[in-house]
Amino acid sequence: MPLPPCFADRREAGIFLGRHLAGLGFGAAAQCEPPLVLALPRGGVPVAFEVALILEGRLDILLVRKIGAPGYPELALGAVVEGDAAGNAPYTVANDDRWTRRALDSGTFDAERGRQLDEIARRQQRYRGGASVPALAGHTVIVVDDGVATGATMRAALEGVRRAGAKQVVAAVPVASEEGLDSLRAAADQVVCLNVPASFGAVSAFYLDFRQTTDEEVMALLRQCACGRPA
Structure with missing residues (x-):
């Protein structure tokens, strides 16, 4: 076809x-x-x-969530991917640029990553009853x-x-x-x-x-x- x-x-x-x-x-x-x-x-x-x-x-x-810059969510600094049922932890990707390095140094990258992990947990609950x-x-x-x-x-x-x-x-x-x-x-x-x-x-x-x-x-x-x- x-x-x-x-x-x-x-x-x-x-x-x-x-x-x-x-x-x-x-x-x-x-x-x-x-x-x-x-x-x-x-x-x-x-x-x-x-x-x-x-x-x-x-x-x-x-479940994959973009990690955005504080105040500029459209600017992607990286992403976090959910872990699996075998116990593999969530996987985080950080861009190699000055915005991301600044966010890593200030701790705002980790804070935003934590918020996105919370959203992943919420969606796991909604879509799979909390399972990975x-x-x-x-x-x-x-x-x-x-x-x-x-x-x-x-x-x-x-x-x-x-x-x-x-x-x-x-x-x-x-x-x-x-x-x-x-x-x-x-x-x-x-x-x-x-x-x-x-x-x-x-x-x-x-x-x-x-x-x-x-x-x-x-x-x-x-x-x-x-x-x-x-x-």
């Missing part, structure tokens, strides 16, 4: 992405075990839901989002997954900027993207329906996928 110039919505994008990943041999039958498909919430969840169904994989979310993401060691882990612009959040997620001991780390998105995609290659064993347009702009430009995904939709999709999949 040819790729459309714009996806109807995130779930259609997930169908295209899942079929492509299956063709690359990431399905449960080819892997001899169900892959673990981790979505970056909230927008990555509808995409990952369809990917997990097609690959006969296990669906979960991976499943143990990642020894598994093929496919990290999915609805698109990549700068790649900073996805890169932190991939680094966290690798640090937790995943056997194979795969980044999978329907659309990405060339620069954002290049930034992921060192953090993943394989990077899969359906569309890398010469003129990117924003992820939303490649979806006809890019409405915000709600918490209720996230939880419904997680429950629906869990009903027919092995634990």
Whole structure:
């Protein structure tokens, strides 16, 4: 099936992405075990839901929070990724720039990291009843989002997954900027993207329906996928 110039919505994008990943041999039958498909919430969840169904994989979310500069939350200093059920601690990425070094020296980086860890705990409670993401060691882990612009959040997620001991780390998105995609290659064993347009702009430009995904939709999709999949 040819790729459309714009996806109807995130779930259609997930169908295209899942079929492509299956063709690359990431399905449960080819892997001899169900892959673990981790979505970056909230927008990555509808995409990952369809990917997990097609690959006969296990669906979960991976909670990653940006660490912003005090008073300038849009200025990212780094990110923190939740720990897993095997006891791996949350993984923190700090940018190498003067703003981040200043925040580290003053203690404001650690303070903001603490606030974001509190938010991760809140979302763990809401999405998983307080549980951490499943143990990642020894598994093929496919990290999915609805698109990549700068790649900073996805890169932190991939680094966290690798640090937790995943056997194979795969980044999978329907659309990405060339620069954002290049930034992921060192953090993943394989990077899969359906569309890398010469003129990117924003992820939303490649979806006809890019409405915000709600918490209720996230939880419904997680429950629906869990009903027919092995634990």
